[in-house]
Amino acid sequence: xxxxxxxxxxxxxxxxxxxxxxxxxxxxxxxxxxxxxxxxxxxxxxxxxxxxxxxxxxxxxxxxxxxxxxxxxxxxxxxxxxxxxxxxxxxxxx
Numbered sequence: 001x002x003x004x005x006x007x008x009x010x011x012x013x014x015x016x017x018x019x020x021x022x023x024x025x026x027x028x029x030x031x032x033x034x035x036x037x038x039x040x041x042x043x044x045x046x047x048x049x050x051x052x053x054x055x056x057x058x059x060x061x062x063x064x065x066x067x068x069x070x071x072x073x074x075x076x077x078x079x080x081x082x083x084x085x086x087x088x089x090x091x092x093x094x
Contacts, residue, residue: 009044017047025054 009017017040023029024037041048
């Protein structure tokens with residue numbers, strides 16, 4: 001049986017939840033604020049689903065980024081930086 005409340009969070013609760021969610025996901029909230037976030041998720045299914053979606057999205061993005069071969073992008077960046085350094089005249093020394 002679900003322990004969720006049938007009501008939606010108040011606008012103040014939703015605003016606080018939204019503003020603290022990134023820090024909560026990163027584990028950067030105080031113990032009291034983290035407990036409040038967890039309590040809100042336990043009480044409001046919409047907030048729990050919001051947090052779950054972001055955790056899942058973060059995991060997918062992290063997995064995708066870890067599996068990407070970035071050698072070509074780094075090579076292109078290196079060429080552009082070298083071209084820029086050759087294109088700019090040296091500054092005269094006083």
